[in-house]
Amino acid sequence: MKTTFDLPADLLERSKIAAARRRTSLKKLVVEGLETVLSSDASPANPGEALERLKRGFYLGGEPLKRDEIHVR
16 A cells, blocks of 8 residues: 655655665665564554554543534634
């Protein structure tokens, strides 16, 4: 799947140099990095638990906004 995102110029430059040194593509370097980060990520025992957590939402403080209040912003 294709996606687009912005990187700071310095990070992009260093990433291109690292990919060239490893004789790989920038895409492969990014995929490897994401896989490394996600493999060490603590995940719930079962996927259903994560889905339920998302459905409940996260309390970030304050009161939830009403639909009209969201669209005003």
